[in-house]
Amino acid sequence: DQQVKQNSPSLSVQEGRISILNCDYTNSMFDYFLWYKKYPAEGPTFLISISSIKDKNEDGRFTVFLNKSAKHLSLHIVPSQPGDSAVYFCAASVREYGNKLVFGAGTILRVKS
Amino acid sequence: DADVTQTPRNRITKTGKRIMLECSQTKGHDRMYWYRQDPGLGLRLIYYSFDVKDINKGEISDGYSVSRQAQAKFSLSLESAIPNQTALYFCATSDTPSTGVKGGYTFGSGTRLTVV
Numbered sequence: 698d699q700q701v702k703q704n705s706p707s708l709s710v711q712e713g714r715i716s717i718l719n720c721d722y723t724n725s726m727f728d729y730f731l732w733y734k735k736y737p738a739e740g741p742t743f744l745i746s747i748s749s750i751k752d753k754n755e756d757g758r759f760t761v762f763l764n765k766s767a768k769h770l771s772l773h774i775v776p777s778q779p780g781d782s783a784v785y786f787c788a789a790s791v792r793e794y795g796n797k798l799v800f801g802a803g804t805i806l807r808v809k810s
Numbered sequence: 811d812a813d814v815t816q817t818p819r820n821r822i823t824k825t826g827k828r829i830m831l832e833c834s835q836t837k838g839h840d841r842m843y844w845y846r847q848d849p850g851l852g853l854r855l856i857y858y859s860f861d862v863k864d865i866n867k868g869e870i871s872d873g874y875s876v877s878r879q880a881q882a883k884f885s886l887s888l889e890s891a892i893p894n895q896t897a898l899y900f901c902a903t904s905d906t907p908s909t910g911v912k913g914g915y916t917f918g919s920g921t922r923l924t925v926v
Contacts, residue, residue, distance in 0.1 A: 701852075703852075731914045733914070738919065740814070740918050740919050741853070741915075743914050786853065788914065796904070797855065798855075798914060798915060799855075800845075800852040800853040801852050
């Protein structure tokens with residue numbers, strides 16, 4: 698039973714356009730959400746996060762949106778660059794449970810130049 | 811040097827063999843984790859440790875054991891390796907929740923394990 702779901706295994710976007718990666722969750726107790734980026738032969742690295750008390754967090758080209766009623770979050774990358782090509786993992790945690798992260802299956806993003 | 815170092819980077823082993831994957835960190839974090847990555851399944855938690863005397867099972871601990879030798883060291887053992895344990899294994903560290911989970915985990919570069 699996957700509590701965090703990334704239903705799109707892959708996404709292809711033209712350089713300069715917007716990339717939108719989606720994530721759904723089932724556990725209403727999740728109170729913190731994160732996105733990680735992973736390049737081949739490297740470990741995942743933290744990208745951006747959002748607390749459940751917010752609905753938007755922005756960091757440069759990256760913006761995460763949270764819709765608690767729909768249990769949905771998305772990562773927007775604008776403009777997309779070829780270096781953004783990677784696997785993106787959505788993750789969620791519950792502070793009460795010690796903040797252990799639960800990860801989605803990942804989405805492979807390819808940005809074409 | 812990397813903040814979180816995993817050894818070996820790649821390993822091929824035979825079914826039934828015992829194997830140990832090692833992880834060391836220089837972040838000074840109390841919390842350490844072992845995850846495995848499989849295509850289509852993402853990262854799944856095997857074991858975690860919140861301090862040297864604390865060991866907890868994750869969602870897929872069967873067939874694995876761990877040892878927290880020191881704050882900086884957390885090793886994962888496969889007692890009798892089987893082919894479906896072929897995967898990419900990641901060690902990660904994190905700070906305590908009171909200091910914030912804004913950045914989440916710091917991951918090592920992974921160990922690619924193949925069981926034949």
